[in-house]
Amino acid sequence: MSHANAALTPRARLRLAELVVDRGWTFAAAAKMFMVAPRTAKKWADRYRSEGAAGMVDRSSRPHSSPTKTTPDVVRRIVRLRWRHRLGPVQIAGRLGMQASTVHAVLVRCRINRLCHIDRVTGEPLRRYEHPHPGSLIHVDVTKFGNIPDGGGWRYLGKQQGDRNRAATDTQRRRGPVRGPLIGTAYVHTVIDDHSRMAYAEICADEKAATAIEVLHRAAAWFTDHGVTVERVLSDNGSAYRSHAWRDACAELGITHKRTRPYRPQTNGKIERFHRTLADGWAYARFYESTEQRNTALPGWLHFYNHHRAHSAIGGKPPVTRLTNLAGHHN
Structure with missing residues (x-):
């Protein structure tokens, strides 16, 4: 789904690409009509030629590889410190020698970035429930x-x-020594x-x-x-x-x-x-x-x-x- 500030929706991309490919418009003319850069018009026109209308849909912006992604071993250490000692991102980062922002990102992904979301006894994320209709419980x-x-x-x-x-x-007083x-x-x-x-x-x-x-x-x-x-x-x-x-x-x-x-x-x-x-x-x-x-x-x-x-x-x-x-x- 397109983000809130997207200049083109999938339907607008298709119209732009059809003007260039099917009607012979230049990239500059089509881009001016849709208020985008000529380079953007060329990108959608090329994708339309190769994939057709199916190529106009949104694609994930997630990279194919993340060489600097936090390793699973470090994630486990962050989570362990959070659960057992209830430390914040700055304290965890100081112990592990890493950036507090990285620790915070890991805690958010694991859904334990707020201490109120963690059970005080077990340290595990809270499990909330609600029965489907009145009287069920x-x-x-x-x-x-x-x-x-x-x-x-x-x-x-x-x-x-x-x-x-x-x-x-x-x-009525109780039997035995009672104050008042x-x-x-x-x-x-x-x-x-x-x-x-x-x-x-x-x-x-x-x-x-x-x-x-x-x-x-x-x-x-x-x-x-x-x-x-x-x-x-x-x-x-x-x-x-x-x-x-x-x-x-x-x-x-x-x-x-x-x-x-x-x-x-x-x-x-x-x-x-x-x-x-x-x-x-x-x-x-x-x-x-x-x-x-x-x-x-x-x-x-x-x-x-x-x-x-x-x-x-x-x-x-x-x-x-x-x-x-x-x-x-x-x-």
Whole structure:
């Protein structure tokens, strides 16, 4: 395909060559008409004589041989330093005694020129995936937030005032030596659709299997109301998701359950990233005077996330725009 600044397209080349070969125009006259050099007109006319119209198409500008090309052994050494030590082009070039621009070109060809494209654990290029339609896979997990004492917590008021509010809050102490009353923890059970990024969340008192199962039932019904049939669910290896009760609940709903590899949260990365968005956009977004006030704000934020917030992974559109799995649409 011709580049953006090309003077001649394949069709224009053919017209130029026909004027010279078939109609007897001079190279200078044809070149002037098409605003190119006479030498260019001669090149296309000669190619037309020898190859016909097929010779007018674009050809690769890649050279037949590259004597100065970086050898495979040097490429392996560059990649090894990048993977094992996460060095930049300048540091790698200093170790190998070569130009940093050459190292950068090798890293670009190997698609590891950006450290954010490399897995932190293995050093291998990241493998991103997305299921083809809504409901093909949902991710489930639990994230925790500390409850807020009456009057506000330390994040906005400072540690001293936060501790005073915590001490004044009417809570039930645990047995044993505990500093101050136990405010408790909010367990937010989250569910997110892999394709559309539609999210469902509930605030619960624990993360036990029975609670997770109830959340799964309500989430599946919620997705059904939005025209999405859940087919698979992906979870980590938490005790709730390894239980027989969870397995039986998935079978009852007709959902295939899959678990991530141990110590590999990247596999469930979409929901892990959603937890960060949840914290920034809801849990720590503004000052809350109590846990109840924060809990009350969650449904409104979820509606904003699903229906109005631009999502960078789906082209800057809100997740609801990807809900195309209406009843029977993908069956």
